[in-house]
Structure formats: structure tokens, C-alpha cells
Amino acid sequence: MGLFSFLNFLKADKNQKVEFDPNEYVPSFWEDDYCQIEIVPAENRYFIKKQSQQIDELASKSRTDYGFGETFERGPMPVTTRSKEFRVNFFEKTLTDFKFQKARHIRYNKSEILNCESGKTKAFGFSNFTIFFDTDDEFVKNIWVDIGLIVSVPQLDLIQDTLYTLGEECELVLIDWNTLSLYDLAYKSQIQDYLMWHFK
Template identity: 60%
Template structure:
């Protein structure tokens, strides 16, 4: 049987849309301000003259001891497909069965996470245009459950926006930007 779901993971997208513990909220807001200031002060007509290294969150996802099997069960409960492999940087295939990086989702939305022992180390997303109401509803419910049960927030470092995953209105606001 041919595999239909082969998510693409670009190294530059690692933790760019990140799900982290709520306790990091103040740190994230402070970092957003620092990034905005640096961007405004280093902007040129061709990009930026400075870069910003974000560093580690004060409270790591790993420290929350979210079990890999818990997250897998949550995602498959909302019909997210388990990827057997990941297309890494468009030239290498990672094995999700034996490797530390896992992927669950749909062709247009993937939850990636890396693991250490039986725990989740980091969680990040890859999102393209959402065109199915049913998939959008499943994504919203999965994100809300993750927010409620594990007290998580979503930080989109690309847009410098923070969303509390315990708040369905904030989840709607975030996902609405991906509707076609």
C-alpha cells in the first residue's frame, strides 16, 4: 500500500510555530517586544542587518512530562494521520517509526514533535491553506484539548503572535488566517 501522507519538514521551520507551556507567556511577550524593536532598528530595503537568537524557554515542554503515547492518542482521536516518514528539507527521508521526530496530521496541517525517552521534547506545527471545514474543526478541537489538558500556548514566531490554546476564540482567530 502506498503512503499518501508524507509531511515536509524544513529545518528553518523547526519550532517557528511552537506549542509550549503557558508558564512561558511573560517570557514570550518580552521576547516578541525585543524582536520587534530589533527588526524596526535594523530594517533595510533588502532585509535586516541584525538577527535575534531566541534561546531556550524558561519552562521547557520536556519538563512538563507529556508522554509520547498521550500525545499520539490525542491526535489520532481527532483523526490525525500518523506519518511513517517525513520528507526532511526536500532531500532526506526521516523514519518516524525509529527516529525521534514524529508527525501527525493532514496534507495541509502537521503537528511535529520530537521525543526523548517516552516524553515529548518540543512540539511545532506546519500549516498551509485550510480548505476543509471538517479538518479545521478537528484541528481546533485537538489544539483546544492540548491547551486545556496540558496548559499550552501557541507562539507563531513568524508573525510574532501568541495564542492561548485554552481559549477557543484565540484558536479560531489564528486558524482563520489560513482559510482559503
């Protein structure tokens, strides 16, 4: 799904006049964060590697003293997450079984509030790690992650076990488009390699 489709997808979720408890877990993401660290079906490995190579080549050619002279628009995954028919209630139960907090609201682009209870975008996690997903009826449509600094071994283990369960049961991989790094979530060693970059 393209970015503009996602922005239209969010319109029904936006609510500017929400008040919530200051102690409430309220994750946030910016427009540019959407599917930037993405969890997708493992069948997309070849496509991801090809796209990563194309991005890397374009970045090398268009690098300037001030950044990059060109941008690359990623194509849609050949095998979409929606096509796998992962049920929302399965994802929610898996995440709450691992003691992830279910968000009632999401801060979007800082000034807007999305309602997770009535809207199509959901979030589970804690202050420095959130799994977001959007939905299409009872199915999960897209999954992405926001990750900060992991501050303890128990937290590292919890995130690793959660991602491994999703990877093993749903055959998912994680692609970090920021670093063009691909990790198979069915292998704990690969998850740990990724998470160690965020561990203090």
C-alpha cells in the first residue's frame, strides 16, 4: 500500500479533541515511520533483497554533500500481509500474552490522535518498543515496528520471544529499510543480532 493510500486510510481514525490520562501508554509515529521497519511474509525475501540492492545503488549514485539527489519509491510486496489472513484477534492475544500493553490512542505526526478502539490502526508495546498494525475487517493488513533503546535484559528477552513467536507461527521476516537489513523472525539468533543494535 502506498503512503497516500495510508493517509486516506487514516482519515477516519483522526480525532483532534481527545483527552486521556497522562499516565496512559500512548505510542507515536510520524508519517515517514510508516512501514519503515516492516514485518512481512517470508515469501518476499527475494523481492526485498532486490529492492534493497536497487536502493543501495541509487543512493551511491545520487549522494551529494547535502544528502541524496534522488529518492526511491518502494514497490508493493508481491505477497501482502493481508493475503495471509492473519486474524486481528490472534495478533492481539499473542501480544497481550507477552504482556504488551494495548494502546487506546496513538499520537500521529505529533498533533493528531488516532483512536485504536474505533479505528483501524492498532498498537501494542511499551515506551521504547511498539508493534503497530493496521487492519482490514478482521484481518491484519500491514505490520511495522518502532524501536528505541532497550534498557534491560528482561525487556530484550521479551521482545525477542515475541518476535520469534510471530516469526515461527506466521513465517514472517523483518526488513529495516533504514539500514537495508533483513532478518528472519523464525531464527532467534537473527532477532538477537537486530535487537543488539538497540541494547544499552
